[in-house]
Amino acid sequence: MKQRIHRIIAWTLVLLMAFGGTYAFAATGASSGNADSAVKIIFPDTVNHWSQRYVAKLAALGIVNGLGDGTYGAQINVKQQEIIAMAVRLMGAEEEADKLSNMGTSLQVSDWARKYVLYALQEGILDPSEELKNNGHINWGERTAKREWVAKVIIRALGKDQEAKESADRAASFKDNHDISADALGYVNVAVDLGIITGTSSNEFLPLQSIDRAQTAAIFARAEQYLPQSEAVIKGALTAITADTLRVRDESGQVHMISLGNSTAYYRFDADKQILKSDLAVGQQVYVVLRDHLAVYVEVISDREPTESIFGQFERVDTAARIIKIKIDGQEVEFELDENVAVIDVDGRGSSLSQLIPLSEIELKKSTLSSRIIEIVVKDKPISKRSSGTISNINPEEITILDEETNRLETYPLVEQVIVTHEGKSLTLDDLVISDEIAYRVLNGFVTEITVTAKYVEPVKGTFEGFNEKKTTIFVRNEEGARGYDLAEDVAVHIEGMVYATTNDIFSGDILMLTFDGNGLVRSIKVENRNVEHLQMLELVSVDENLEFIVVKVDKAPRLLYLTEDTILEAYGLEYPVSELSKYITEKQRIDVVLSGEYVQRIKRSEGYTGKVKDYNPAARKIVISNPAIGDLSLNLSPYAFVQIINQSSTTLSDVKIGDEVRVVLSPEDLLVTQIQVKRTLKHTIETINATNRMITALDENNNKRYLSLNSSLAIHHPSKPYATIHDLSAGQIVTVTYYGSSAESINILDYKFGTVEHADRLYQNLTVQTHDGQILIIDTSKNFELTRGAQKIEISALNPGDRISIAQDHEGYTLAQVVLRQMKIINQVESIGEISFVNQMGEVEKMQLAPDVIVRAGNSKISLNDLKKNDRVYVYVVNGVIYEIDKL
Known part of the structure; x- marks a missing residue:
């Protein structure tokens, strides 16, 4: 398609015909001697009208002009032939239409409009079968255009007829969708998708309402971006502003010096009225319409130059050569800097190239127009801190530490002359070993000082010989002889198959493996030679x-x-x-x-046994329980037998059901069952822990306080550890506690997973969840399952696909599920070491932990944490204080 012709006289002649009346001609620059005053784009009736920017743009392009009285006529309805003329001119096809002026058409139109209508019929912008219905050809050109008809014309003019056909079966989002004609629906949908046509403030489209000149100007001005750019238009990044010129760099990299005049009009994409030239700023994207090499219309179409983001680790910058070097996936890459490059620090404040610190994580914003870096955003500086932890790995270049404060592995490079000391004496890196406990200093991302607070002691294996009288020292013998080792106060004993072993369970001749804490005290004893x-x-x-x-x-x-x-x-x-x-x-x-x-x-x-009720007859005083270790036990009930169930004060023998897991307690004399303790698992929140007395207080779901004594019969189960101790528990932690009757049997630490509901099958009582790391969980909800939303218990039928859900399971499969409700937050900044901070309305900053594989999205697309900016609004999904998913708004 050819570019439209920008001849002032030709435009005005056409416009005179297009709007049928007395119109003002625009004088040429030659006749006036002043090109600055030759083009009128602002009219008396558009000065305070919402359509001013659209009308000014089209007038600058020569698509519209004013009436004979000097006004634009914003509220005058537009005729069908006028819409077609404007569409053809917008397409830049006026020269081609001129060739058709001597041909005829069955549609009744004014002579001046014939060539435009013929061209529209030839190019498929008009469909004769649609226009000729019900004598539609009569007085066709003088009919006022309807909104849905204009949508059809403009979408076809843009060459998007196929997209409209594909959208014809999709309902529009307007309340009056049912009023839109079937053959126009697809075109309306595409026009709305492209942002060309909008509805009313009450969300109505009004498809059969006549369209006026103001509305038409808005539609055609928005549509212009989807057509080939006119030779009179320059689009690009604003690189310099002077009193009478603009310097604009277009997408090909060419720089244009554009002259400004007294009547140059300035606009913004988000404002209807004019702005001042002083509102322009370097770096903005602008759209400029020229007449005789002078800007008549300037619109800021974006406050930022279009860029692509590049993430990496800062290496160095050459300010003289305007080159920055960063490391991406271990490879050094260099980029050219724009002369006006901006540097933004992690707190969102301006900075400079000289303040960039090596090893900083940065985002380079490269102009897609010039391929130069126009902005550098520091996402994360190498941290400077003092902390302590345990060495997990070390080599001459870097050290990995399990940090005591964050409980995470942190890796840092080492400075060449790192200072290493222990008890006031200087050491070398070679003196450090894995599991040494250290205090350390990080300066700008490098470890500069290491102080060994406790040297790692190799485990000792040997044969148990005994304890001292107070049981504070253990003696073992190996090939190096017999030796005593002092015990830590909370020494743990592990014996395969024993629920909770103590030092009393260690026998002479046992083969032991002793491990030590940082102070050289025995912290665990494992018996290796027996089950x-x-x-x-x-x-x-x-x-x-x-x-x-x-x-x-x-x-x-x-x-x-x-x-x-x-x-x-x-x-x-x-x-x-x-x-x-x-x-x-x-x-x-x-x-x-x-x-x-x-x-x-x-x-x-023998006082009692655990097992599953296989057969039960309270009237006959008989019960059969099945125990995996000893098989089926047939027992008689005492005349005084009773049932005990936690949180159930009143019970009868009939409360026991076949399939229940129970513990039966026997009378010492005749081995009759005196108690049937039914197994129940309850959710508890740990309130306090006394490691010395091995006592725990917890609150159950009814806020009843429970006192749990960690004796030899009360086990702690961890989902990922073979052995668990009191130190795996913490105040505020949610656990499940398994009871037989009113006696606690085990404390069960929960394994948490976060995911999305795929399907809730009420018939088969199955819940399908996809975890955020891609696993598919199918959960049996028929037993040992609890689902809540907030504080309210709900059924799985209340779940919807896409709901976020937290799944917590103990080692026996007891499941606590909770719908995770999203929370709206305002980003402060992405912190180092797996944290993010938010700011509330009071300006207070709140830090929260991120899951190692946290998902970050913008719409349906995954993005990086580094794409989050200060003051971004986000939804977060939080489980136990840890963020698993972030949705950027």
Whole structure:
């Protein structure tokens, strides 16, 4: 398509015909001797009218002109032939239309409009079959144009007929969508998508309403950007402003010196009225219309030059050569700097090239017009701090530290002459080993000082020989001989198969692995040469008079088990030496034992068993429980048997159901069931922890206070550790606690996952969730499942696909699910080491932790954390104080 012809006389003649009346001619620069006064783009009736900018743009381009009385006629309705003439001129096809002026058309139009209508018919802008319906050809040109018809004409003029056809089945977003003709709907949709046509403030399109000259100017001015650019138009970045010139660099890199006149009109994309020339600023994107090499219309179309972002680590800058070098994925890359490059610091304030610090994470904004860097944004400076932690890895170039404050691995480069000391003595890097505890200083991202606070001690393996009298020192023997090691106050003992082992469970001859804390004290003891076996309901056949062994029946066969002086006797919840055995257990009674090999660690009279109810008849006083270790146990109920269920004060025997997991408590004399303790798992919030007394207070869901004693029968289960201790718990932590009756059996630490609801199947009671790391979880919601939104419990049927959800599961599969509601925040800045800060309306700054694989989105597109800017508004999804997802608004 050819460029439109910009001849002033030709424009005005055409415009005279196009709007049928007496119009003012625009004088040429030659006739007036002053090109600055030759073009009128602002009219008396548009000075305070919303359409001023649109009319001025089209007048500058020669698409419209004023009426004979000097006004524009903003509220005068436009005829169909006038719309077609404007569309053809907007397309720059006037010269081609001139060739068709001697041809005829069945549509009744004014003589001056015939060539435009013929061209429109030839190019498919008008469809004869549509226009000729119901004698539509009669007086066709003089009819006022309707809004939906104008949408059809302009979209076809832009060459987007196919897009309109593809959008014809999509309902428009307007309240009066039903009033839009079927053959116009697709065109209206595309016009709205392109931002060419908008609805009313009440969200109505008014498809059959006549369109006036002001509305037409707005539509055609918005549509102009989708057509080839006129030779009279210059678009680009504003690089300099003087009293009478603008310097503009276009997308090809060519620089244009543009003259300004007294009547040059200035506009902004977000304002209807004129602005001052002083409102222009270097770096803005401008749209300039020229007449006789003079700017008549200047519009700021963007406050920023179009750029692409490049992220990397700052290396150095050559200010003389205007070159910056950064490292991207380990490779050094250089870029040319614009002479007016801006530097923005992490706090959003202006900075300079000389203040850039090596190793800073930066964003370079490269102009897509000049390919030069026009802005440098410092996203993250190398930090400077003092902290402490444990060495995780070290080499001559860098060190990785598990930081005590952040509980994260942090890696830093080392300065060439790093200062290393221990207890006042100088060391070298070679003296440092993994697991050394250190205090360290970071200066501009480099570790400059390291002070060893506790040297790492190699683990010791040996054979247990005993403790000192106070049990504060343990003695082991290996090839280097026997040696004693002092114990830490909270030393942990690990024995495979034992729920909660203590130093009392370590026997002579055990092979031990001792590990040490930073002060050289034993912090954990692992017994490596034995597994623990639990046997229940064994018949005690006989006891050796010297208490060296006992004989029991296992699967109806006798078995010899050895006693030692370290064997512990349990009776009524208390511990006694094995020498007291005859006081509490007699032959023919049933016993439970804990074995290591053939040696008895613990022994007690059988008092109760856990298992799943396999059969149950309260009337017949019978219960059968299935225990994985000892099989099915058929037991009789005592006449006084009762049921105990946590948080249920009133119970009957009928409260027990087949399939329930229970613990049955037996009478000492006749082994009848006196209690049935039903297993329940409850959610608790830890309130306080007393590590010395091994006591925990917690609140259940009803705000009842629970006191939990970490004795040998109360286990702590961690989702990712084989052993867990009291130190894995913290105040405020949510856990599940498993009870048999009113007795706590275990504290279960939860494994949290964040994801999106894919499907909630109410029929099969399954919930499908895609976690933020891409896993698919299918959760059985029929049992041991709790779902909440805020403080309210809800059913899975209340969930919708796309809902964010937090899934917390304990080691037995008990699941706590919570709908994660989004929170609106205002960005302060992305902090270092996995944190982000926000600012509230009071100006207060709040820091929050980021998940290691936090998802950041803008609309449907994933973006980088570095794309977030100060004062950006975002939605965040937070689980236990950690942000898993950020949606930029």
